[in-house]
Amino acid sequence: MFSMLANIFGSLLGWIYNFLGNYGFSIILFSIIIKIILLPMSIKQQKSMKQANKMQEEMQKIQEKYGNDKEKINQEIMELYQKTGMNPFSGCFLSIIQFALIISVFIMVRSPLTYVKKIDGNIIEKYNNQLKENNSNYDTRYPEIAILKEFGSKDKNIYINMNFIGIDLNSIPTESKNNVKTWIIPVLYVITSIIATKMNTSNNNKEKEKGKTEAEEQMQQMNKTMMYFVPIMSISIAIIAPLGLTLYWFVSNVLSIIERIFMNKFQKQQEEVV
Numbered sequence: 075m076f077s078m079l080a081n082i083f084g085s086l087l088g089w090i091y092n093f094l095g096n097y098g099f100s101i102i103l104f105s106i107i108i109k110i111i112l113l114p115m116s117i118k119q120q121k122s123m124k125q126a127n128k129m130q131e132e133m134q135k136i137q138e139k140y141g142n143d144k145e146k147i148n149q150e151i152m153e154l155y156q157k158t159g160m161n162p163f164s165g166c167f168l169s170i171i172q173f174a175l176i177i178s179v180f181i182m183v184r185s186p187l188t189y190v191k192k193i194d195g196n197i198i199e200k201y202n203n204q205l206k207e208n209n210s211n212y213d214t215r216y217p218e219i220a221i222l223k224e225f226g227s228k229d230k231n232i233y234i235n236m237n238f239i240g241i242d243l244n245s246i247p248t249e250s251k252n253n254v255k256t257w258i259i260p261v262l263y264v265i266t267s268i269i270a271t272k273m274n275t276s277n278n279n280k281e282k283e284k285g286k287t288e289a290e291e292q293m294q295q296m297n298k299t300m301m302y303f304v305p306i307m308s309i310s311i312a313i314i315a316p317l318g319l320t321l322y323w324f325v326s327n328v329l330s331i332i333e334r335i336f337m338n339k340f341q342k343q344q345e346e347v348v
Contacts, residue, residue, distance in 0.1 A: 079178035083108075084189025087182065091190065091234070098238025101318055105325035108175070109333070115171070120337050176308060176323075183319040186234055187218045193232055201225055201232070219244050219316050236318070243318040259320045260312050266327035267309060273334050 086107065091100040132154055140146045187193040201221045208224070223244055226233045236243040241255050250256040312320045 080181040088190045109329045263324040
């Protein structure tokens, strides 16, 4: 599944690159398109959260009515969900999609010749063998990145313009510790990850103050775990992956922050009208 998604994303990124001619700016536009595609799902998630808040009173009534009968309480809560058509795991579903995106984009950026440039496997293998002959110490985790570094400027058929405002998107932070430029994008990514996570946590804390049943507390804890797991995993990968991947995540974070600000503002306006 991940390879299939990587192939689809690679076709889109390749089309954008053929238009813009720069890998970095192509990734930025690619990130915007992906965010627009996921926007309806994000809006739906916000509506689900708002609907969950409205259900609090009904759930508290159920809890008061059945006291310590947890089995009956859970049964009544599930019937309430069925009646309203609300999916209590919608937050987790979005996190799973985000996880699939992380893996798929990582595969695409790890192998840009295969997924973006659509270079024949035999040609890639030929260059890979030449790398082994010329340099046995090249990074075997990212053979196509190594091929681009070694042969990209010599063969226009495999060339990808990785120079993004003076930063080589082929670079890997842990392999370029003394190059300050290499760490600019990862640092910006970490900062935006903290901001985005704090914004999500703030919203969740506001909901928690209203009081939740035991079943909802479990669901909220699951969503919270997924919310922290995705950025922590991303940061761990970002320092050992090509900068093209981190640039995508950084832009996605910025877009998510902007999206959250506008959604919160819109939701506040709706509440004031009501």
